[in-house]
Amino acid sequence: MSDWIPPAPLLPSAGGRLRGVLGGSALYDQPRHAEVRARVQAFVGSGAPLAVEVGFDHGMRILDHARRWPEIHWLGLEIRKRRVAAAAPHAPPNCLLWSADARTVFSALLPPGSVSWVYILFPTPTDNPRHLLLTPSFVSAVGRALAPDGAVYVATDVAGLATHTATLFDGWPEAPMPPMGPVLSRRERVCGRDGLPVYRLCRGKPLIEDAGNGTEAAWTGQE
Numbered sequence: 692m693s694d695w696i697p698p699a700p701l702l703p704s705a706g707g708r709l710r711g712v713l714g715g716s717a718l719y720d721q722p723r724h725a726e727v728r729a730r731v732q733a734f735v736g737s738g739a740p741l742a743v744e745v746g747f748d749h750g751m752r753i754l755d756h757a758r759r760w761p762e763i764h765w766l767g768l769e770i771r772k773r774r775v776a777a778a779a780p781h782a783p784p785n786c787l788l789w790s791a792d793a794r795t796v797f798s799a800l801l802p803p804g805s806v807s808w809v810y811i812l813f814p815t816p817t818d819n820p821r822h823l824l825l826t827p828s829f830v831s832a833v834g835r836a837l838a839p840d841g842a843v844y845v846a847t848d849v850a851g852l853a854t855h856t857a858t859l860f861d862g863w864p865e866a867p868m869p870p871m872g873p874v875l876s877r878r879e880r881v882c883g884r885d886g887l888p889v890y891r892l893c894r895g896k897p898l899i900e901d902a903g904n905g906t907e908a909a910w911t912g913q914e
């Protein structure tokens with residue numbers, strides 16, 4: 692899919708709510724979600740450094756990371772409920788696997804400056820703007836949620852998505868890589884097996900809120 696280009700963006704909806712997001716950005720304001728909201732907020736606000744993996748799929752990687760770094764709290768966000776149900780019983784106490792849309796969670800639940808590391812591994816190169824994860828509003832929400840010394844790491848094997856992502860993160864400073872264990876995500880294993888190039892970007896919190904989303908920036912590496 693080297694010729695992927697981003698779909699035309701959705702127009703902002705009235706009231707500043709996120710469009711295209713499952714349940715909407717006010718989802719967790721509803722009383723029926725009060726319990727899960729409280730559980731996530733307690734986990735996130737524990738005082739431990741917080742790492743978030745977006746779209747963890749089978750969860751092998753985040754489960755390994757959580758066992759390897761027990762002093763870190765690992766929050767996994769995955770929209771596919773069955774994947775979450777299968778992986779969650781294997782999670783140690785410092786790992787919370789949650790069936791939720793990362794766009795909603797970042798925009799509505801994670802406090803400013805609360806996240807040390809965000810991992811976005813092989814996001815889906817969708818043609819549907821409602822399903823697109825990497826948008827200016829999501830990237831802004833990630834920037835707000837990042838701790839001052841935090842970092843966001845994105846990997847993709849889709850050249851067009853790499854270009855799109857670099858544009859969104861333009862102006863964000865280069866950052867050291869976050870903790871990386873030896874267990875690879877499923878897509879990364881496929882890339883290794885098939886010799887596909889992987890484009891990687893690791894950026895720190897922008898100095899100016901809402902930096903980026905403009906012109907193209909360079910990727911840190913390709914293999």
Ligand SMILES: C[S@@+](CC[C@H](N)C(=O)[O-])C[C@H]1O[C@@H](n2cnc3c(N)ncnc32)[C@H](O)[C@@H]1O
Pocket residue numbers: 745746747748768769770771791792793794812813814815822824876877878879
């Ligand atoms: C192409 S797969 C990559 C899976 C895995 N990260 C890997 O590297 O093999 C993208 C994953 O992100 C999940 N996903 C897509 N949009 C999401 C969102 N808004 N919030 C949370 N997960 C999402 C999908 O369900 C899917 O599991």
